[in-house]
Amino acid sequence: MVFYLVSFVSWRSRVMLARSLLLFAGFTCIDSQHVATATNPLPAAFSDLLPHFLVEPDDVYIVKNKPVTLTCRSTPATQIYFKCNGEWVHQDDHLIERTVDPATGLPVMQVKIDISRQQVEKVFGLEDYWCQCVAWSTTGTQKSQKAYVRIAYLRKNFEEEPLGKEVALDQEVLLRCHPPEGVPTAEVEWLKNEEVVDPASDPNFYITVDHDLIIKQARLADTANYTCVAKNIVARRKSSSATVIVYVDGGWSGWSKWSACGADCTMWRSRECSQPAPGTGGRDCHGLDLQSVNCTSELCPQTASGPEDVALYVGIVAVAICLTLLLIVVVLVYRRKKEGLDADVADSSILTTGFQPVGAKPAKPENSHLLTIQPDLTTTTSSYQGSLRSRHDTSGKLSVTNGPLLDPLPNGSHTLHNGKLSSDPAELMNRLSAQGYFKTLPRDTANTSYGTFNFLGGRLTIPNTGISLLIPPEAIPRGKIYEVYLTVHRKEDIRLPLAGCQTLLSPIISCGPPGVVLTRPVILSMDHCSDANPENWAMRLKKQSYEGSWEDVLQVGEELPSDPFFCQLETETCRVFTEQLGRFALVGESLSMAAGKRLRLVVFAPAHCTSLEYSIRVYCMDDAQDVLKEVMQMEKQLGGRLIEEPQVLLFKDSYHNLRLSLHDMPRTHWRSKLMAGYQEIPFYHIWSGSQRSLHCTFTLERLSLSTCQLTCQLCVWQVEGEGQSFNLDFNIAKDTRPMDADFLMMDNSAPALAGPSAFQIPYLIRQKICSSLDTPCPHGADWRLLAQRLQLDRHLSFFASKASPTSVILDLWEAQHFHSGNLNQLAAVMAEIGKQEAMIFLVTDGEC
16 A cells, blocks of 8 residues: 555656646647546556657658548557647647556557648758657657658650660660659659550669669660650659661672683672661662672783774873872862962951851940940952861861860851851751760750850850850850850759759850860850849859859859859849850859848730630749840740839848738729638748749639729838839730830840940950050059959959950940940040050050
């Protein structure tokens, strides 16, 4: 009796302690019913047992909008509660079931909770959503394993799809497939003419760990359509089919025996192209199928030649000699002319003639004073109609270092005819896409510009995107001709891995071909959407390697003069100096919640509406011209129209979602069909920068077809009490405002400009400015003062590391002011630093 009393007192103390701990942890809402279950003491033999779990919660995936259930069962347990992402789940959300284990007599407690998609999305971007349960007994507590709840999805677009091939018999075939991004990771299988490929039953097939399909030795039966299939618990996606054609090149059987010597003193033999015979598009046998030789005098029926035959033979020999001499003369004349043409291309007259522009050049400002001096055009200005190639490059290919990507144009046509491109855009895209590194280049040419350039340089621009590539004079070695391209990728075409608080701040841009030799940096200009406050960001320039991985090549603000990359970050534009062409993107990592991205809100509605229902689409996109252009093109296809001027919103790294709502609609004429008070875009969908065309659709209904005027207020906020509102007022029947002319940066210049037409400053004037300012001057009237006057003095160490600092400064000025360049302004700056207009090109070292 005494022992039982002591045990009861001890157990009672533990219950009170456990209840105190629960209350301390925030469970103030626990009622007496829950505690009362512990008033019956456990058998003495089990009074000191800690709870152990019979069932622990497992990782689960939310498919579409269906909630998931987590289950936890423990014995002996007096209480079980779930904790999700560090916070206790309210007791009312627990489904509790209590039983007794018949074998041990111990109490068994089971608890279930439901997790919805909205709960997971609220913390999306912070970390994975997790839950675990905590069980109490009279002795103590135990925690279960963590169960992670993830939203399952499967993107539509494959990261890499298989490409059709024509291969020879017995050749190895590699078909690549990178499935779409998905959670859980998609499983991959291959179809051959819609039948599943099973390597176990046909060992000639092999599927790699990276999901690529290998046909070890191609057979005729392997000619088929192959499709890559990706599937997970959400969906099943099929790639485009790749047609593999296995062809057979013809082979000769042996020669037949020689025939008897005929009356014409010849013998014949033949062979057939049948070992094997050519098939499925294979090449025919190369060579003769019939061969003849002269018979010896002993075998020939005609043992002697008469006078007529001798005369015939002499005539044939004479004609052959004449033809040979004529051919030699023609070859010599051709070579001399070709050398003369090459000399014309390489001589100094190209400095004054340059290339004919690919398109019209924007007019320069008038009254440019000292910078309006034009080159002397009295020198030789011969016009060359042929192909411009290097005198020493007889192969016609780019002269670059060895590497896997250094023959980017297989047909070797790097030519310029009077400054015009040698091939159409579609042909260039097809050639580039055939290379392994260019597999993600878009097939269409709407987002790609290209041109052919030599040492005079030039400029590539993707119209209405703010993206350009400036190739300064002397950046391409003399004697070289490069065919250069510039393209902007859609976000779904390129997988850019991001971690933590990183976000994509710029478009993903490719310029190439990679590996070409540059003797000075080119300048790649592109929009960025950060708030441009260096205290809030750690920004890195990323470049994709030949193998496909992304590498940090530069941290903005911490550049070294010796680096091959340099970044000039302006309010809305990033300008990258690079001596290596390739694929680039600007990625930022927020250092505090004060960091913000500039978003552009664009509102569209149907251009025509004949029903009572009317929809308004509000796009939330990065503040970049290329994204706006993409949405404009998409809405044009959907029949939408812009109903309000785009607005800029600063989106903070506060982990709060973006909320949008419509207010102040005339209730007598309109009503909203939205059930909730607002719509919400998850934080991480915006912050990652990788989501395409994020938008909310507000479906409205007018009460009468005669109602055409819609007036309301669009409110957008991220944190309660902070936000912006915009007034919408338009006529849905008569509004004819243009979709894009006022809001896109309309670029009327040609996508490609080669030679002097690509620059504001004439080539010879530029050379004289450089020779005047490159030499250090004791009074500072040199390139350093020019950089200060142009507000570029932050980059003095970078400029000083170059052979001609002035030239690099002028390159940056050209990149900044191509569309709005004012030569008067530059002339005024030159005058301010002490270089008078009349004396600017006569300054010597002694006069500094």
